[in-house]
Amino acid sequence: MLYLEWNDSFSVKIDSIDKQHQKLVDYINELHNAMLQGKSKQILGEILNKLARYTVEHFTLEEKIMADNNFPELASHKEAHKNFVKKVGEYRQAFEDGKVLMSIEIMNFLKDWLTNHIMGTDQNYSQYLVSRGVK
Ligand code: FEO
Secondary structure (H helix, E strand, C coil), rough: CCCCCCCHHHCCCCHHHHHHHHHHHHHHHHHHHHCCCCCCCCHHHHHHHHHHHHHHHHHHHHHHHHHHHCCHHHHHHHHHHHHHHHHHHHHHHHHCCCCCCCCCHHHHHHHHHHHHHHHHHHHHHHHHHHHHHHH
């Protein structure tokens, strides 16, 4: 069974963004599987870095789409992204320094934040952008 399963309630009705969200879900599952299988710190670190890099790539695209369409809640949305990137960065550093281990608490933080964000904050732009023809 997957740790985090994509379902239609995740969809923001914009294909380019849904595809990126699905990829983030895949990375979370990959990290969770690697943790359960007791993979090495190096492997876990590589997956975590991949997830962090892709998150930034996704946020950048999403913010550009919102900016290009004058989405009125862009500033607060960017702030939410920034706070998550900061937290993940702090966690990555602590993991690299050996101060924390990959744990279910960390996995739950990543899963819960992304799930709540995609199903909450991201949904706020859905109708607005769809009505402007964003796909
Ligand atoms: Fe899809 Fe706002 O991140």
